[in-house]
Every structure is written in C-alpha cells, then in structure tokens.
Amino acid sequence: MDYCPSCGEDGTPNTLDHYLPKNFFPEFSVTLVNLFPMCDICQGAKGVKISDDNGKRLFIHPYYDSFIERQVLILDIHEPFNAPTSIGLHPHPELDKEFQELISRHITELNIPARYYRYFQSNYLRLLRLVGKMRHKGLNVREQLETFRDMALEKSINSWGHIFYDSVLRNEHLMEYLSNEMLPMM
Template identity: 50%
Template sequence: MPTVDSVQLVVDVVAERTNGRNAAFFNGIQQEWSQRVQQYIDHGGSPPLVTNWTAIQPRTNTFLNLYLSPAENSAQGQMLETMRQHELTICPACGELGRPNTLDHYLPKNLYPHFCITPVNLFPMCDACQLAKGTKVGDAQSPRFFIHPYFDTFVGEQVLCLEINAPFDAPAFTLGIVNGLDPSHARLIRSHMRELAIERRYASFFRNQHRRLLRLVGAMRAASQDVPQMLMTIRQAAVEPSLNAWDYVFYSAVCDNPDMIDYLTNAQLPQYL
C-alpha cells in the first residue's frame, strides 16, 4: 500500500488552497471528497461499489490539474514523486520483467477525477498494460475487469500457470490460471488476462525463453551438470520478485513437467545460434 494516507491527503490538499482562487470550491467539497475516498478504500476500488460523483464533473479539469501540474513541494506532488521512485522490477499488472515507468489510475482519472491523486488509486504499470487497459473498468458480464494491486491480496500467491506440450523442440503452450482459486478470484484473473492481452504478449517471451532454455541446457550437459537440479535452482532464483513473474511461471512449468525434463536431460537438442 502507498505510504501516504489517502484520506489525509485530501485534508492537506484542501488546506494548501485556503487562499487560492479555488478555495471556496475545495472547502465546500472537502467532507464529501474525504467520504468518497474512504468509500473507495472500504470497497477496494471496485467499480460497482464506488459511486460516481456527477456533481463535480463540470470541475473535472480542476481535479486533473492537481495530478498533471502539481505545484512544487505540494502535498500531492510529493506523493506522486515518491510513488514514481519505486524499486519494482516487474509490472505488477502482468508480471513482465522491466521497470514500469508510468503510474496508472485503477479507476480512470477522466471518469473519476476526484480519485486522480488518491494514492490507493495509483500504481506503477508498464506501457503495454496501460495502453491495453485504457479507461476500461468492466461491463455487464464482468463489472470489474482488473485486479487491484493493493486490495486483491490473493495475487501474492501464484495465480498464473503455464502448460507446455510436446514436441519439446517446438512446443505449444497455454498460459492459464492455477487450480483451486476461489471462483470469483478465477473470474477476475481471467478477465484481467483477457483485457490486458497477457497470453498473447507472453507468446513472444515464451518463444525466446524456450530457445534460451535449450541453449542453456546444452551448456549444462556439456559441463556434465545435473540438468533437473540446475533448472530447479534457476526456478528458485526466479521466486523474487513475484511468483507471477514470467520467468518464474516459465521455469515452474518446465520443472513440473516430467516429460519435458526427460527430453531436456536425454534427448538430442536442436541447435540454436
């Protein structure tokens, strides 16, 4: 969770505008704004449960300026800077390796402008996820499309799994979800994967990682190393930063597939440059 208290930030932002040209507006909405932020927290940001605030729609730009043009040393400016200085090495939305270089609004800022500087509504996300997510939140069949990185704590465990099928020199794969999830969690994971096109994006990673695996195993065998043990070690090293990081998901699938382990240990491997 962000270190800045989301409700207290409302108080601080309003206080900084006591003598500004928007003082009357912010003083007039402080109580309801705080209540709506608390409602967001109480309901985990779930779109069906967080009511929209139609009365402030004409002042959307007033809110958006707090995010887009924060004054130097302002309360929200310091909060945004702190959140952008994260140390994440994977995208928390999809698990792809790389430092996510933007902040996403879980509830889109143009639809919910009063949450545009709410810390619990902001989290780092990679460019590919942000482009795919856009301003979507859900539909009639799936009122909530996306996992919330702060409130959906079940994703702290492994929820993505990979199935690799022979022939192992040019395998097919299926990226899915682990068995045993609560049905509501499983539905949320499926919609999250679908809307962010995670399986399609994983395909390129999988092909490159598979070629790398064959080269790596060839070097292990040439050095008379224990291939299954070495692969288990690689999987263990991939536990950090996440059980849903693409590397960990890949090596878990390899290590848990006896037929593939037998192929990697004993079969003649294709030559990849």
C-alpha cells in the same frame, strides 16, 4: 520496481495508473490506493475500462487482490518439446474459481497471452541451449532449473521468468525430455 505488477513483464513501469479512471472518479484521482505502477503496454490496453458488459471487474487490483503473495498464472507447454508450437497461459488451478475468472479477464484485456508467447519463444530456445550445456557438463538439469526458478522468484512470484521456470519444472514429460532425450542442435 523492475517489472510491471499488472502483467509481470520485466522492465520499469513508467506510469501510475488510476485503477478507477480519474475522468469518472475524480474524487479518487490522487488517492494512493487508486494509483499503482504499470507499464505503458498494460496502461494503454486498460485505458478507462473497469468492468465488462455484465458488470464484472476486468482487472486485478494490486493492493486489494492478494496476487503478490501467490502465483496466479501457470504455463502449459505442449509437445513436440524440441520446438513447441502451442502453449497455454492460464489462471493457476489452485486459485478459487471466482479469482480464476478475474485473472482470465485480466490477462485477456491486457493481451498478456500473446505478449507472453513472444517471451516464451526466445526463452525456450535459450532453455534448450542451456540444458544442452548442463548435460554436457554433467550437471543435474532439475537442480539447475530450480536455481533459475528461485532466482526469478526473487523478482516476483508472478514475474514471467518465475512462471516460465516453475511451469517447466511442473511438466514431468518436459523434464524427462530435457533431462534424457535428444535435444535439437543449436
């Protein structure tokens, strides 16, 4: 596995997290469905938390919640497209409301939006440079980005790369900008 199943960030998860903390649930400490790979950042943010003050679950479970098969996040990229200053990372609108709320709690508790923003910044600049090269070579921008999205999908539907390219392709205003407008000089 070369990404964290809890956040989708690239890298090999180097710890096994106890979904139900072993301090509170020692009887489940070695149960396979209670153990799953997680990166250090997610594991540190999760700690021993399970639910909020209202008793609602804070985190998705990689075995019981069906997030492996479907995209759970979508990225909103706002103008100006030459240098976006604002993005939004949200639960996918096609998920049912209860699962959207769980996803919101999960990404908030693991600080995924702030972490994803750093990823977005560097990848968006790279996207602008690549699109400039595509256009210079006369390549179809949409087709090329679909290939990038498909390559990222090979890792996971919830990998940060797949979410990035899928969201770029869904944004028709951004695609119009990338395909036809003046790109910044880099």
